[in-house]
Amino acid sequence: xxKKIGLQVLILIMSLILGGCWDRREPENMLVVNxxxxxxxxxxxxxQYKVSFNAxxxxxxxxxxxxxxxxxxxxxxxxxITTCYGNTVEEALSRLSSYxxxxxxxxxxxxxxxxxxxxxxxxxxxxxxxxxKQNIRFRSYVVVTKGKDTLLSxxxxxxxxxxxxxxxxxxxxSREGDSFHSNDLNHFMQDLLAEGKDPWAPVVKxxxxxxxxxxxxxxxxxxxxxxxxxxxxxxxxxxxxxxRGFLMLKGLARKDSISVSYDGKKASFRYHQVNVKRxxxxxxxxxxxxxxxxxxxxxxxxxxxxSFSEEAMAGLxxxxxxxxxxxxxxxxxxxxxLKSDALGIGRFIHATNPKFWNQYSHDWSExxxxxxxxxxxxxxxxxxxxxxxxxxxxx
Amino acid sequence: xxxxxxxxxxxxxxxxxGIMFWSxxxxxxxxxxxxxxxxxxxxxxxxxxxxxxxGSVMCLLVGAxxxxxxxxxxxxxxxxxxxxxPGKLLLIIFLVWLFHTISFIIWQMxxxxxxSLLPNAPFTAVLIVIILPPxxxxxxxxxxxxxxxxIIFIPTTLTLLLLLLLxxxxxxxxxxxxxxxxxxxxxxxxxFVTLPWAGEIVLVLFLVPYLKDSRKTARxxxxxxxxxxxxxxxxxxxxxxxxxxxxxxLINPFYAIVRYIRPTAFxxxxxxxxxxxxxxxxxxxxxxxIYIFVLCLSRVLGMTSxxxxxxxxxxxxxxxxxxxxxxxxxxxxxxxxxxxxxxTALLFGFPLLVLLVAKIRGxx
Numbered sequence: 201x202x203k204k205i206g207l208q209v210l211i212l213i214m215s216l217i218l219g220g221c222w223d224r225r226e227p228e229n230m231l232v233v234n235x236x237x238x239x240x241x242x243x244x245x246x247x248q249y250k251v252s253f254n255a256x257x258x259x260x261x262x263x264x265x266x267x268x269x270x271x272x273x274x275x276x277x278x279x280x281i282t283t284c285y286g287n288t289v290e291e292a293l294s295r296l297s298s299y300x301x302x303x304x305x306x307x308x309x310x311x312x313x314x315x316x317x318x319x320x321x322x323x324x325x326x327x328x329x330x331x332x333k334q335n336i337r338f339r340s341y342v343v344v345t346k347g348k349d350t351l352l353s354x355x356x357x358x359x360x361x362x363x364x365x366x367x368x369x370x371x372x373x374s375r376e377g378d379s380f381h382s383n384d385l386n387h388f389m390q391d392l393l394a395e396g397k398d399p400w401a402p403v404v405k406x407x408x409x410x411x412x413x414x415x416x417x418x419x420x421x422x423x424x425x426x427x428x429x430x431x432x433x434x435x436x437x438x439x440x441x442x443x444r445g446f447l448m449l450k451g452l453a454r455k456d457s458i459s460v461s462y463d464g465k466k467a468s469f470r471y472h473q474v475n476v477k478r479x480x481x482x483x484x485x486x487x488x489x490x491x492x493x494x495x496x497x498x499x500x501x502x503x504x505x506x507s508f509s510e511e512a513m514a515g516l517x518x519x520x521x522x523x524x525x526x527x528x529x530x531x532x533x534x535x536x537x538l539k540s541d542a543l544g545i546g547r548f549i550h551a552t553n554p555k556f557w558n559q560y561s562h563d564w565s566e567x568x569x570x571x572x573x574x575x576x577x578x579x580x581x582x583x584x585x586x587x588x589x590x591x592x593x594x595x
Numbered sequence: 596x597x598x599x600x601x602x603x604x605x606x607x608x609x610x611x612x613g614i615m616f617w618s619x620x621x622x623x624x625x626x627x628x629x630x631x632x633x634x635x636x637x638x639x640x641x642x643x644x645x646x647x648x649x650g651s652v653m654c655l656l657v658g659a660x661x662x663x664x665x666x667x668x669x670x671x672x673x674x675x676x677x678x679x680x681p682g683k684l685l686l687i688i689f690l691v692w693l694f695h696t697i698s699f700i701i702w703q704m705x706x707x708x709x710x711s712l713l714p715n716a717p718f719t720a721v722l723i724v725i726i727l728p729p730x731x732x733x734x735x736x737x738x739x740x741x742x743x744x745x746i747i748f749i750p751t752t753l754t755l756l757l758l759l760l761l762x763x764x765x766x767x768x769x770x771x772x773x774x775x776x777x778x779x780x781x782x783x784x785x786x787f788v789t790l791p792w793a794g795e796i797v798l799v800l801f802l803v804p805y806l807k808d809s810r811k812t813a814r815x816x817x818x819x820x821x822x823x824x825x826x827x828x829x830x831x832x833x834x835x836x837x838x839x840x841x842x843x844x845l846i847n848p849f850y851a852i853v854r855y856i857r858p859t860a861f862x863x864x865x866x867x868x869x870x871x872x873x874x875x876x877x878x879x880x881x882x883x884x885i886y887i888f889v890l891c892l893s894r895v896l897g898m899t900s901x902x903x904x905x906x907x908x909x910x911x912x913x914x915x916x917x918x919x920x921x922x923x924x925x926x927x928x929x930x931x932x933x934x935x936x937x938x939t940a941l942l943f944g945f946p947l948l949v950l951l952v953a954k955i956r957g958x959x
Contacts, residue, residue, distance in 0.1 A: 390770075390838065394839060547769065550773065
């Protein structure tokens, strides 16, 4: 009898929870934000946050235009781009509720973009918001946009949405070449907080198209180069070649091609394995950092005949090593010129030589541009891919 | 006073380890990494060593007292060693601490669920939902709690370990360098905040009469402390290596690390595993704490069963939980400053005093 009563009470309690909980949110009532762009607008004394979303509406089949707000528009079926303004990030985001029929959900956000305007003084406010916001994942990619409204005025070329396209480029593209490297919110925030380390992020800009007219209309985006920071302020940009050097020095390089001229003829070397060793060397109260980089790869292109003798290959390896060494030295000098320790030299000294770091950490931003950084590169050609001798008519 | 009607309930050593593991880790996994990181984010792993050292000392103390119980329960031993009224007074102080601490535990669990799952649900409703299953388990007795612990222990601990191991590609050893770079003072402070959790092993003393092989109490306690210490060490190394200086800014590093797992085609979100584990773990922790509270109170009041006290105590706990904590920041500050001082003094001092007096008076 007791068991029967217990069972009835249990069924009664279970039936109470069938209605769902207080916090239920049906997917069709959600505006799933795929990417978000933080910007500043207005004059220096009277500026505010401009937050733009690239969102999708689950359960929507038809094209739905964004309505209301300062700006809103459609990008495709069930896609929505909108912009809202506010004195704080939260204020801007909460204003969305006054004209959106759906609840903006940030849990699936893959791209967080910062405009050039924002990263010139307002980064920490935005980052603090992102670190606190409940649904935001630290796995989201961080990018810096170059050019006005790059993301809003661009369209996807290969994928359904711009967010998907950007995400695919950041996810897959950085595995295929070293002209940029993705960086997520976790690492970006760590670099912002760490002593002796500055943040960096890949740069999104208008795609350079074969058709010049298309490029000027800005219909698509590309990721290339790196934005370097000094603290929370944008210090400058590295181009694609400098980014390759930067990634090699950071130990993030995966594979890319380097073209060299050897005896007046062209050759392309594609590295697929890069090892980096850093060593702090103390000399009479000063410290020097020695980088030793070793690259292994294939010759991908050769427009000259060679016997592949040890001597000939050594000469070619030396030429490629010299080219890489030059690239790395230029990259280091640029970082020093911009006073951005995105390479993490200070943090490396802190980790390996804390006594020296404690002595000089307070002046690090002044010491870093002056510090001596040496680079030594070794190149090993491990093959010529599937070809042996160059395919060219005999002379 | 002999344990009468409840004496028939028996738990094995493995079950004791299972329930004690979650009774200590249930909140340690949520709060402790944050408290440790406030002081020593880079050397957070050293706090696990402090926990292990303090916990081992406590195990020796528990073992020595367990050998003196000889069929009695701990409440009887306290009253016999210190005298009825001084003993009762000390037990009441312990009960006040326990009641207050359970309210913190319930609040922490409620806050975690509110933050992660039900941000708009009324907090009192969340607290009631949290406390209902433990109330039922406590009513049924220690054997039921132990069986639940036995079922929960292996799947939850293995899943936790797996969730951490999924981060191996993200580990950056440079974040742990320089070793001991946070400074001895900070490392000691980080170690100090772990002591209340190490002291919680004292609760084993109340379970000795139900233990199948009570001669091995110290051994089972030591296994529990070792498992938690090892888990803490691994966990802290991963938090620091994955989050670096960001660790100091996170309200719940374990939840953050689980949310940071790289999505796969098979599973995109791992959060729910962690939330489920915390719910299971908190169920065991709240159950055991309430059980020991009502058991101890019933013995002090001379009652034959703890059952009549379960519902009123639980209602009181919900009321106290609603009013004792203002916010998570308030609780964290309390747990970082005042809580370790009085809790460590009580949890280490109480059994030590009983042991010393029992030894002096020759009580065996």
